Amino acid sequence: MEERTVSKNHKLVINNRKNSLVTGVNDVLSFDLNEILLETEQGMLMVKGSDLHVNRLSLEKGEVDLSGNIDSVAYSDMKAVGKQSENLFSKLFR
Template sequence: METVAVQKNHKLILNNRKAGLVTGVLDVLSFNLNEILLETEQGMLMVRGTDLHVNRVNLEKGEIDLSGNIDSISYSDIHSTAKQAGSLFEKLFR
């Protein structure tokens, strides 16, 4: 029997580059005032800007709310398999 991986939905809603809602979040790997690194159903998501804040995290629902001055959003198809992978992604996105 062949197992097919079912990919869940992922949504990114951004309002005026100041506030956002992200769904399909598996984990928050790191965040500070300049970068937020998330593992999502669609791969790694890096949000960069200034004065960034994670306002609400609900990993049971896979949702986060963020705010700040958002300059860029980028994806990587690599998925984290362990917590130590966070340091690898930090190096990749610098």
């Protein structure tokens, strides 16, 4: 039997720099009051700001609701992030 991978659509909606809905989320890698790092279908998504909160998380649906003062949103390639962490670990264990 053939395995199929279903890719979710990714959407980022920000309302008045206070609330955000993100779809196509695979995982929440880290979060604190100043930064949230999400793994999405389109790469790593970093949200920076202040007083940030994850209000709702549904990994089954791939959705995350965020609130707080959003200052910036940045994407990076998942492969590049994986390489950087891999290099860090290889340096630590030499």
